[in-house]
Amino acid sequence: MKKILVATLALSTCITMYAQKPYFQQFVKYDIKVKLNDVKHELHGYEEMEYTNNSPDQLTFIYIHLWPNAYKNNQTALGKQLTENGELNFHYAKDEERGYIDSLDFKVDGAAVKMEAHPEHIDICKIILNKPLNPGGKIIITTPFHVKIPSGKFSRLGHIDQQYQITQWYPKPAVYDVNGWNEMPYLDQGEFYSEFGTYDVHITLPKNYVLGATGDIQNNPEEIDFLNKKAEETKTISFYDKKKLDYPASSNESKTIHFHQENVHDFAWFCDKRYHVLKGEVKLPHSGRTVSTWVMFTNQYGNLWKDGIQYLNDAIYYYSLWNGDYAYNHATAVDGALSAGGGMEYPNITVIGGVGSAFLLETVIMHEIGHNWFYGMLGSNERVHGWLDEGINSANELRYNETKYPERTLVNSKPIEGIFDLSRYKQKAQYYLLYSFVARTNVDQPCEMHSADFTSINYGAIMYSKSAVCFDYLRGYLGDSLYDKCFRTYFDRWHFKHPQPSDLRATFEEISGKNLSWFFDDMIGTTKLLDYKINEVEKEGNEWEVEVVNKGDIAGPVLVCAVKDGKVVMQKWYEGFTGEKNLMFPMVDADYFIIDQPEDMPEINRKNNRIKTKGLVKKTEPFKLQFIGSLDNPERTQLFWAPAIGWNNYDKLMIGAALYNQVLPGKKLEWRAVPLYSVGSSSLVGNGSLFFHAYPEKVFTHIRFGGTFNSFHDYKVKPADHPLDAAPDRELRWMKANPEITFDIKKKRLRSPINQTVSLRGVYVKTQEIRTVYNTDLSGFTWYIGNKERMFYEAQYSLKNNRNIHPYDFSVRYQQGDNMSKLMMEAHYSITYSARKSINFRAFAGVFIDTTNAGPYRFRMSGWGPLGIGNHDYLYDHTFLGRSETTGLLAQQMVEQDGGFKIYSPVGQSARWLIAFNMDAELPFKNKWLSKVHIYADAGMCGEDGRGSESFIYNAGLKVAVINNFMDVYFPLLLSQDIQNYYEAVGLGYGNQIRFTFNIGRFNPSNITNMIGL
């Protein structure tokens, strides 16, 4: 709620500020001469900027962005953000892979000026003017510069071998607008904001490079011939050989190409000696002017790019049609080994990363070309109001694909749709599904939010997807022609300028004549949800009366549709309302009424949107038993099934089915049942769970309440074990019921990697055991099977810091039951030393509080194993293949509990206290096989209780991580004397000292491996 309030406040402050200050924008005229050194991967340049102060303020300094410095070390804003987002390559990059800008010598009007470093960001500086720049005044700023081009694998500026992506590369003034200076460090997640101006850029490079750039080539017929010739050559190629990606040698001769462009706010260039070139043109819908289009690509994706020109032409045509004509002479798309997402936009030119299909390539090209409107010509502050460019652009992307491919569905494969019941999903559902997934699980954020404050998932799911869904809703409500009129007016008024959210809103409200606060304040500005419910439908005179209630928090317009034989026969938009309302609908013949049949509205719950006009059960949806799974289908009551199979040493093979209702994007009540037939015990075993999810706003963000149930066998009574009498030849069953409640504590900042949870659970365990009675006729003993029931309670608090460098966690647990209670603390800390490797530490400390019956539950230095009836895992939390084995391979399974020693020994048990430390170090081998070898070491002490020892014990050895943390094998190399003595005393050899993990872990309903009932 706090965030929402702040966003609304900020928005209204902006509006007031605009009322006070008239609009202005600065002007910069750039003249840059730059030379590429493709051996050292460097740029040498000289820049001249004519800076005009159109503001009403006197300026005493100018903020200059030096964005190549973002790549200088891992403590820059970029470095920290990449690390936070889990991209560790940059954190551990070699020096030669990093980049920077230097050799700067700023002069203003020919005189040296003082350059002041930014206190926080090395990619921003300030030049202090020798005399203030008055309103209306101009200065000439000059500087030489040298750029070391970083590796292209980190973000947007870079080179992969001799392919160059030269973006955000030259010293550039920050925007000065009504809000003052907008200086900002370069970021990967979070885009840009720059002054409009005129660019003259002269690029010198070896003659055989193909070069694409912002701007038109000036007075260089030779270069135009060179490109035309390439285009002619490319036309003759029918197949591109992916394996031929070698770079030809660079020509000894160099060329200098002069590019010129006006009314743009950035300049980027891309070059590669291998590029094929295709050329085309498109006629603009409003002015009829012709724009030339170019694509440049290598063999790698050549077979997809061969139709690239058509994609550019169509994108330019439709974006012009809907929003206003493209303002420049050319548009180019180049194929590049991009690291920041699928593609990246610059004025006139876009770079597209690796894509897997022609449709995807078309979508990315169209999206990036579309940024020429929403970023390029409409130059809003993307860093702060990302939805103004990415959101609106994604809405255009959605509309383009719907317009051009109206029949296309989400999965676009008939067989898959058939199997998984997905045919109802149109392609635009991708935006809705992403948004509804984060919204339903209460981890969403408002569209209007600083780019760097979004979580990685929300940067896509909210800023792109939710915004696209919202604008699609607005378009549905206003209708295409009014919606387009609004956007074209916005474009007419604000192209080549810096529009703010309030400018978009003012234009829309003026042109549509409607109050759109439900849209701009609620849909864009908050995380409030939209949910209308249809209650009742009745004939009322000559009309239908449809009773609709607003169950959500937004009074947005609502679309009511009458459906007959599966087709919408009439639909009508109603203005939004709160509470309940009877909506009058013209009399038509209808089978049912539904809210939003075309799915234009971001309705968070579509289950309550439909009502039949006849029949007794007007609201229940038909039941559907579905194989494996599907997406949430509001038209059905969905139940899923999958075959399930399992094995343990007593039940032997288990076969059955998993039945469940879990579905994406998330449900409030989730359950699952896995009945299995056990071949070993000829009986029914299995497990099940039922959980209810609540998503409160305060203190906690997610409460999970419910429980699990398991019943299997864990011992095989063999008559041979009991020769004195006829012991029953059968398996002993265990059963566990585990009610629990878990609270996720609300984070201060959604991006924070720290997660805290509190959980409470009860564990009821019923086991069978063999008992004997002395026969009353004194004839001996009779065996019988008795039940043993125990109940435990557990409370736990845990804190996990999932940061990508040196993550750690800590938990404290109190456990009580069966006349004992104990307190346990466990912590993990990892020292990451490369992008993929770390040294991991664990510490454990436990103490008994009530020792009355501590004996059976004593702390053990050894990680838990099976080892007989009454095995270590008395809460039946872990999965053992042979839960009660005492010899053989299955007895050598372990789980890291208590002391966590990798070797088994009875040494070090205590019904009082125990402390232990464990270490697992990944070795710095790059080799796939060698890197599976880790070194481990364990050490600990425990309290004297008559069986254990107070002395310090240890062991160490090698771990082979077959599947790390899932299946590991431990080979001991060093044992403390006590443990050695044990193995000598019992006469067990080295083979018995090896243990392994098979870590399916505790049941977790979100864990897919559990779903198949293993």
Ligand SMILES: [Zn+2]
């Ligand atoms: Zn974009």
